[in-house]
């Protein structure tokens with residue numbers, strides 16, 4: 001769905017939607033996409049920013065003349081697989097006079113983590129592009145309250161983007177992490193994939209968990225902060241316990257020359273400690289391949305979040321015996337799962353009852369696929 005292409009016919013319902021909100025008595029309005037940009041912000045949603053609509057308003061004191069009023073909108077679309085249309089699900093008027101939101105964005109090296117901020121990165125948010133300082137930070141202000149995509153680019157790194165929700169109540173604070181472009185510097189080589197997690201101030205500690213096929217048919221490896229290279233295929237490049245991330249997992253491990261083991265790789269985000277919950281964390285997960293393909297995921301906005309020990313299972317990657325890889329989103333939230341229970345690693349009662357699964361790896365969730 002990330003690769004969905006859309007043309008004007010698909011946008012028509014959205015425009016009618018936008019126009020109906022813009023001016024119920026619209027006449028000869030002009031819809032201008034010339035300064036718009038669109039990006040996928042989750043597995044199912046596309047955000048089209050800065051759709052400008054100009055509406056002539058008759059001048060009551062000078063019959064026959066009119067004044068043009070311009071408004072700008074950000075419109076969020078969701079793909080409907082039944083009709084193959086993009087359906088508008090949200091619209092924000094981005095009136096410059098309501099530009100009361102601000103945001104700080106930190107840019108990090110995804111492999112080296114929070115200890116490696118990227119200076120002089122170019123970050124675009126809304127209609128502003130700024131460069132990061134020596135601490136890898138950039139601050140934006142004067143933006144409308146809306147959901148935007150952040151685009152970040154730096155020399156020697158692969159450019160990336162992710163969603164950010166801005167409000168006028170609280171300044172936003174988030175991070176984005178970039179992969180090195182050179183395989184000799186930790187960049188992806190042929191046959192590798194990488195999962196990058198970043199989030200906001202709270203919770204302080206989210207964790208990346210990747211489970212996958214072990215060396216025997218009924219075993220699963222579990223890579224997380226307590227066992228960063230379990231299974232000998234994937235590696236946790238960096239763990240973070242102080243907000244923002246990044247936490248990065250690379251398969252086969254960064255710098256290794258191994259090959260992927262066939263089976264199902266399952267990626268989850270665990271709320272280890274800290275305030276609020278995953279849904280309110282501003283978490284963003286990006287899956288990258290060496291050929292430049294990227295998928296972006298954000299947690300479900302409304303779910304059964306309780307806080308600590310929630311697990312958001314994000315996606316599964318299936319590696320076939322011929323090396324072909326396919327991705328399927330899972331996007332489910334479970335509660336009361338301890339770190340070790342994402343895949344139970346001990347030999348206790350839980351392990352004996354379900355030898356290869358933990359609570360967040362229930363057999364039914366694996367969809368009967370090869371383990």
Ligand SMILES: [Ca+2]
Pocket residue numbers: 205206207208225239240241247272
């Ligand atoms: Ca962590």
Ligand SMILES: [Ca+2]
Pocket residue numbers: 114240241242243244245246
């Ligand atoms: Ca941190």
